[in-house]
Amino acid sequence: MDLGLTGKVAVVTGASKGIGLGIAHAFAREGAHVVLTARTASAVEEAAGAIASEHGVTARAVASDVSTAEGCDAIIAAAAELGGADIFVSNAGTGSNETVLEASDEKWLDFWNLHVMAAVRLSRGLAPQMEAKGGGAMLMNASICAVQPLWYEPIYNTTKSALMMFAKCLSTELIPKGIRVNTVNPGLIRTPDWENTARELAGDNWEGYLQEVADEHAPIRRFGSVEELADFCVFLCSPRASYAVGSTHHVDGGMLKTI
Template structure:
């Protein structure tokens, strides 16, 4: 199936590992030039080089912290310098949390707000005008099932991902007149390096069977009884970027193996 993406330019935040890297690879496989952004200089450049060699596209790695105004400004400047703008923006950068509402300090709330919400706001504000000049574009937000079905131990993550989902909906109505489609994806259990790291930490003093721990999590939460691979989720993102999803505007999609318990 020709997805009509060849020659486009995509910016993916949190793009050097896990879901973001899988999305970058999926887009590159369709002939998309990619800019992957992440904080780690060595890894983001290494992965960009690997993608370019593997898929025969132009791939650039930009080291920046998109949770800061300076980081987003640096990324926007590099995208303009390297490609003259972009056609696709994947706001993927994020991380889980662990706290209680009563104990979490203001600083932690602000840090997650900046990472999950303001990074998306600033990058959309910076790239939407270039998308308009190029004839249109696509902006996708990677939120979480926790935006609608929260887990008890990460209230800040839940709240900021819910805000990202609402931002996505609001932005979609503002930009569709410029032929820029905006959608949101709420993944369920995706087997990222963060999940594996957490499982190893939790089982270190209990025999170290981290795989069994993850299997229990999957059986408890997902009717499909397994985690998805980052590539399975990336396939959905790539489709939403394509002409095949041309009537998809302002929607939120759950890719969760049946984890959501409402309709």
């Protein structure tokens, strides 16, 4: 299936590793130019270089912190230099670990800025670029935890839930401009960070540990691969998914326990 993405410009935050890197590769494989962002300059530059040489597209690295207004401005400017964004994937994020009674205001606000304000600021800055090009697509990477919380990370659950609601509100506002906004809620996706955590917790039995996690949470009894999720995201951002607007899509191997 031709996804119609050749020559489009896709902005992917948190693209130096894990899911974001997989999504950036998947866009580039379809012929889209990509703006990759992360805080660590060396990592994001290396990722952009690999994508450009592997797929023959333009890959621009932006080293910035998306939880700040300046960090978002740098990304918006980079997209403009490439002729404007057609696609925006808000992916940068991380898990938390706390109790509500012990977590400081500062921690809540840090996660609010990372998971919600980054999407607010970037969509506000990138929407006019998309509108000028006749439309576009945005995808917020939240989490299954946005609707089915894990007990040990209330700040993660709450801010991802807010991101989902933000996407719904934004979708109604932007669809008259030809910009589709959707959310994806992944379940267990096997990233290098998951593997490192498993090694720390279980040593040589790290693969067994990951299997136990999958057995406990996902009826499919395995983690999803980054590529499985990335393909779904790229399709959703492509013109082939033109009637998908304001929806939340679970890619979780059956982990969600409700309908």
